[in-house]
Amino acid sequence: MNDRPERREAGLATRFVHTGFERDPATGAVTPPVYRAVTFHQDDPWHPDRYDYSRSGNPTRAALENAVAELEGGCRGFAFASGNAALTAVILLFSAGDHLLVTRDCQGGTQRLFRMVFSRLGIDVTYVDTHDPDQLTRALRPNTRAVLAENFSNPFLFVTDIAALAEWAHGHDLLVVVDNTFITPAGQNPLRLGADIVVHSATKMMAGHSDVTAGVAVARDPAWAERLYGIQNATGGILSPDDAYQVLRGLHTLPVRLDRASRGADRLAHWLLEQPGVTAVYYPGLPQHPGHAVARDTVRTFGPIVTCRLSDPDRAPDFVRALQLVEVGAGFGGTETVCSVAALHCHGALTPDERRVRDITPAVMRFSVGLEDPDDIIADIAAALERAGLS
Numbered sequence: 001m002n003d004r005p006e007r008r009e010a011g012l013a014t015r016f017v018h019t020g021f022e023r024d025p026a027t028g029a030v031t032p033p034v035y036r037a038v039t040f041h042q043d044d045p046w047h048p049d050r051y052d053y054s055r056s057g058n059p060t061r062a063a064l065e066n067a068v069a070e071l072e073g074g075c076r077g078f079a080f081a082s083g084n085a086a087l088t089a090v091i092l093l094f095s096a097g098d099h100l101l102v103t104r105d106c107q108g109g110t111q112r113l114f115r116m117v118f119s120r121l122g123i124d125v126t127y128v129d130t131h132d133p134d135q136l137t138r139a140l141r142p143n144t145r146a147v148l149a150e151n152f153s154n155p156f157l158f159v160t161d162i163a164a165l166a167e168w169a170h171g172h173d174l175l176v177v178v179d180n181t182f183i184t185p186a187g188q189n190p191l192r193l194g195a196d197i198v199v200h201s202a203t204k205m206m207a208g209h210s211d212v213t214a215g216v217a218v219a220r221d222p223a224w225a226e227r228l229y230g231i232q233n234a235t236g237g238i239l240s241p242d243d244a245y246q247v248l249r250g251l252h253t254l255p256v257r258l259d260r261a262s263r264g265a266d267r268l269a270h271w272l273l274e275q276p277g278v279t280a281v282y283y284p285g286l287p288q289h290p291g292h293a294v295a296r297d298t299v300r301t302f303g304p305i306v307t308c309r310l311s312d313p314d315r316a317p318d319f320v321r322a323l324q325l326v327e328v329g330a331g332f333g334g335t336e337t338v339c340s341v342a343a344l345h346c347h348g349a350l351t352p353d354e355r356r357v358r359d360i361t362p363a364v365m366r367f368s369v370g371l372e373d374p375d376d377i378i379a380d381i382a383a384a385l386e387r388a389g390l391s
């Protein structure tokens with residue numbers, strides 16, 4: 001009888017700590033060395049080793065790429081200099097004449113990318129609510145090639161059922177790309193639900209300390225991975241080894257930070273509901289949110305982002321200027337709580353008309369809840385509401 005204990009499958013937090021890098025065989029180091037070398041010597045250039053030139057491959061970047069690929073359940077990952085560089089590489093998989101369906105309520109930078117760059121190159125886009133199958137079906141054209149779903153959406157946090165989307169899309173021969181920045185690989189793994197490619201702005205929760213700009217794309221299938229690699233190598237928007245190291249370090253604590261920040265966000269969302277100066281609160285953890293049931297069934301956490309609408313847009317500047325602990329600006333997913341004025345920050349890249357149809361008025365505030373004590377965050381927001389005459 002073999003009485004050796006059965007090997008348990010590692011839990012989520014364990015996998016995030018131990019993935020991507022096995023101890024350095026040369027030194028025993030438990031974190032990866034940062035390889036800044038651009039050129040890697042070839043003993044026999046006719047039979048090249050794995051690395052030859054850093055744009056084409058770098059061991060530190062590979063440690064991050066392998067880690068995210070493994071955590072997302074894909075076959076290969078690619079790290080870029082920003083989330084938008086990762087998105088650009090993915091969109092470059094398509095050609096002039098192709099048409100894509102994209103989440104209407106997506107980050108401003110994605111919409112600017114299509115408006116300023118890809119529309120000129122002949123790639124057409126229709127914005128739809130990717131959580132609404134009827135809208136998807138109505139928007140379909142003979143030249144539609146893919147759906148790009150941002151989940152949760154931004155800033156109103158609509159929730160797309162990725163498994164249902166993938167089933168529908170594959171039935172129409174479409175590629176499914178999911179921007180998983182908001183939920184992170186600790187909250188949901190779209191590739192395991194049927195998506196083909198997942199994209200991240202690693203600048204946000206993944207790196208997690210507001211000190212690095214980075215992006216990652218992961219493909220589920222080797223054929224798409226090969227094409228993405230070709231684009232990464234050809235266009236060269238790669239992540240530096242130092243920044244790759246920073247993101248890898250952030251990954252180790254991601255489940256812990258996500259869990260803590262999500263609990264703070266949940267407290268803030270419930271508290272905001274009670275405030276007379278707030279007319280709407282958008283948070284998938286609230287039972288009244290339209291995406292609550294899907295989120296409850298498909299993600300591990302409701303996430304750190306809470307959006308709300310102030311009752312009086314004219315008082316928004318006073319509210320924002322009165323915040324003291326909460327930072328004000330673009331970006332999210334750091335250790336500090338940040339308030340973004342949606343019309344100026346996360347959706348400042350939209351035209352006034354694009355904001356109007358999406359109902360992004362000056363009263364819309366998006367909070368990224370950090371790791372401070374939730375009581376302190378709430379006290380700061382309460383004081384600012386009061387000073388702005390919104391309490």
Ligand SMILES: Cc1ncc(COP(=O)(O)O)c(C=O)c1O
Pocket residue numbers: 082083084085107109150154179181182200201202203204213214215331
């Ligand atoms: C969902 C989402 N995807 C992509 C990006 C772009 O990322 P980056 O700022 O790293 O280029 C952002 C930026 O806010 C984002 O929110």
